[in-house]
Amino acid sequence: MRREDFPILARKVNGHPLAYLDNASTSQKPKQVISAVSDFYENHNSNIHRGIHSLSEEATEMYEDSHVKVARFVNADNGEIIFTRNTTESINLLAYSLCLGLKAGDEILLTEMEHHSNLVPWQQIALKGGLKVRFARVDDSGAIDMEHFSSLLGKRTRIVSVGHVSNVLGTINPVREISKASRDNGSVSIIDAAQSVPHMPVDVKSLGCDFLAFSSHKMLGPTGVGVLYGKRHILESLPPFLFGGDMIRQVDFGNSRFNDVPWKFEAGTPDIAGAVGLGAAVDYLGRIGMDAVLDHGRKLSDYARSRLLLTPGIELYGPSGKRGSLLSFNLKGVHSHDVAEILDRDGIAVRAGHHCAMPLMRKLGITGAVRASFYLYNSKDEIDRLESSILRVRKVFSK
Numbered sequence: 001m002r003r004e005d006f007p008i009l010a011r012k013v014n015g016h017p018l019a020y021l022d023n024a025s026t027s028q029k030p031k032q033v034i035s036a037v038s039d040f041y042e043n044h045n046s047n048i049h050r051g052i053h054s055l056s057e058e059a060t061e062m063y064e065d066s067h068v069k070v071a072r073f074v075n076a077d078n079g080e081i082i083f084t085r086n087t088t089e090s091i092n093l094l095a096y097s098l099c100l101g102l103k104a105g106d107e108i109l110l111t112e113m114e115h116h117s118n119l120v121p122w123q124q125i126a127l128k129g130g131l132k133v134r135f136a137r138v139d140d141s142g143a144i145d146m147e148h149f150s151s152l153l154g155k156r157t158r159i160v161s162v163g164h165v166s167n168v169l170g171t172i173n174p175v176r177e178i179s180k181a182s183r184d185n186g187s188v189s190i191i192d193a194a195q196s197v198p199h200m201p202v203d204v205k206s207l208g209c210d211f212l213a214f215s216s217h218k219m220l221g222p223t224g225v226g227v228l229y230g231k232r233h234i235l236e237s238l239p240p241f242l243f244g245g246d247m248i249r250q251v252d253f254g255n256s257r258f259n260d261v262p263w264k265f266e267a268g269t270p271d272i273a274g275a276v277g278l279g280a281a282v283d284y285l286g287r288i289g290m291d292a293v294l295d296h297g298r299k300l301s302d303y304a305r306s307r308l309l310l311t312p313g314i315e316l317y318g319p320s321g322k323r324g325s326l327l328s329f330n331l332k333g334v335h336s337h338d339v340a341e342i343l344d345r346d347g348i349a350v351r352a353g354h355h356c357a358m359p360l361m362r363k364l365g366i367t368g369a370v371r372a373s374f375y376l377y378n379s380k381d382e383i384d385r386l387e388s389s390i391l392r393v394r395k396v397f398s399k
Contacts, residue, residue, distance in 0.1 A: 003377045005030040005284075016347025019382040024167050024195060024326045024373035025351050026217045029281075033220055036280035040273045047269055049246055063272050066279035067262065070227055073282045074212070075203040080235065082228040082262040083275055087194040088117040090213035090228035091161070093241040093265065094190060095121035098159055100239055104130030107156045109187070111149070111173075112138040112363055113166045116356040118192040122161065132156075138363065142169040142318040150181065157187045164196035168357050168369065169318030170301065170326045172196075179208040188234070194218055197227075198375070199297050199325050201290040204229050216274065221281035225274035228265070235261040242267035293376050297325030300374040300383060307387045313394060317369060326373035328355070331390065334397045336368040342396065343370075346389040348382075 003009055006028045011018055020028060040062065046055035048063050071081045084090045099108075108122045112135050119133075126133045134157075136149035144162075153160070160182040164175050175191050182189035191212040196202055198219035204212050211234075216225035230238070240247055240258055247267040249257045258264045285293065304327050308314055313332040331339055340352035351371045354361045361367060372386060 002030075003379075005032065006377050007031055007034070009377060013347040013349070014345050019348045019378075019385055021372040021374060021378065021382065021386065022349045022351050023198075023218070023375040023378075024371060026223065027198065027220050027375055028377065029222070029277075030220055030284055032284050033222070033277045033280045037222060037273050037277040040276045045273075048272055049263075059272055062276050062279075063270070066275040066282075069279045069282045073286065074197065074229060075205050076229050077232060079261050080204075080229055080232050082230065082235075082265045083270055084213075084226035084228055084265075085224055085271070086217070086226035087192060087213045087215045088121075088226070090226050091118055091190070091192065092121045093228060094161075094211055094213075095125045096241050097238045098188060099125045099129060099131065102129060102131055102158055105132065105156060106158045107132045107134055107154070108159045108161065109134050109136065109149075109152055109157050110160075111136045111144050111162055113142075113144070113169060113171065113357065113360050114161075114163055115167055115192065115194070116358070117194075118161055118163055118190075119359070122159070135359075138169075138171075138360070141320075142166070142171045144171075144173055146174070146177070149178070153181060153185050153187070157182075157185060159188050159190065161190035161192065163192040163194075164202075165193075165199070165324040166318070166357075166360075167195050167326070168328050168355050168360055168371070170323035170328070171319055172322060172324055175209065176207050179210075182210075183208065195324055195326075198285075198293075200294040210234055216278040216281065219278075219281055220284055221278035222271070222274040224271045225278050227278075230261075232261060235265070240264050240267070244268050288376065296376055297374055298322075300378055300380065301325050301327060303380055304372060304374070304383045304386070307383060308390070311387065311390055311394070314390070317364060325375065326371055328369040328371045330366060330369050331393060331397070334393060336370045338397070339370045339390070339393050342393045343386070343389050346385065346392070348386055348389055350386075 044058045046059040048060040137145040139145045179189040189209045191209045193214040197214040212229040217223040244267045317328045336352035353368045
């Protein structure tokens with residue numbers, strides 16, 4: 001993995017080399033992505049789909065080429081990739097559009113480990129429409145209780161929406177099994193893949209889900225660009241979420257006819273440069289290979305767990321076996337924010353708090369946790385630094 005491709009990793013923080021271990025929040029950007037965005041603004045900047053001049057045609061081609069690259073990356077068909085602002089907006093789009101056709105008493109099935117972005121949209125739509133949100137339990141190992149999940153999947157379940165990888169526990173959920181169970185039940189299946197697509201091979205056809213959402217900024221791309229995959233026949237029947245320019249085919253004073261997918265769901269001027277940058281990020285990850293990215297992340301996660309287990313007074317959360325590229329923990333008697341602040345003094349960037357998963361935190365009996373999350377440019381040396389810095393935290397608070 002070419003660490004030198006990431007300019008920000010050359011800087012120092014508080015006099016120490018930066019060890020960036022906050023990748024579950026957002027990833028750093030390689031110079032290839034930065035250059036692609038810069039090149040767009042310097043040489044091709046124009047609006048898309050609306051002009052017949054050269055710059056507009058170039059911008060349109062670059063934007064649409066990113067749709068194709070992303071579709072290929074997750075094995076989707078052309079027209080099945082919608083660009084949004086982020087995973088959150090993708091799920092809000094689905095919550096609005098899918099729930100328009102539901103009736104009071106219909107059910108939405110989630111799990112207790114969901115990120116707020118895959119909980120609050122469904123919760124709020126349900127409150128307005130008389131729908132019921134149900135939650136499959138998370139067991140003591142950090143896994144979904146599939147027996148409980150199956151018991152909740154019933155004749156009134158219209159939507160099942162589950163995170164692929166927990167952003168707190170690192171649990172890799174059996175989303176292929178969940179998608180099949182949902183399909184057999186006649187329910188729509190949605191996968192929040194914000195923590196999986198950047199770190200492992202994801203094939204939407206193999207998973208069998210109806211929808212899948214993820215974000216550019218967690219996979220080396222720019223902020224402000226999200227992706228929603230949807231099966232084309234469902235997208236074609238789904239009403240749009242936002243209205244206005246470029247999502248229409250014809251407008252008169254009485255009514256409007258909407259564009260084809262995916263443009264029906266891409267109202268207004270999108271983040272064109274961001275989409276081009278996402279295309280460059282997909283190219284970068286493709287050259288490395290997602291199998292290699294997955295292997296590297298697993299090795300770092302396993303190594304970090306083995307090292308931190310040796311630290312007295314530490315509590316680790318999530319499964320001990322196969323897991324995503326992150327590790328959440330607390331030091332007994334020390335607030336997670338204090339841990340993160342002292343680690344930052346040593347140039348180590350981690351995340352601390354509830355991680356947009358307050359219900360899960362309450363289930364775990366904590367108010368927050370420290371999370372170290374790894375990506376392709378991290379190393380075992382940085383994990384050794386993390387361990388040493390945590391030991392220093394213990395000394396500070398044991399006095």
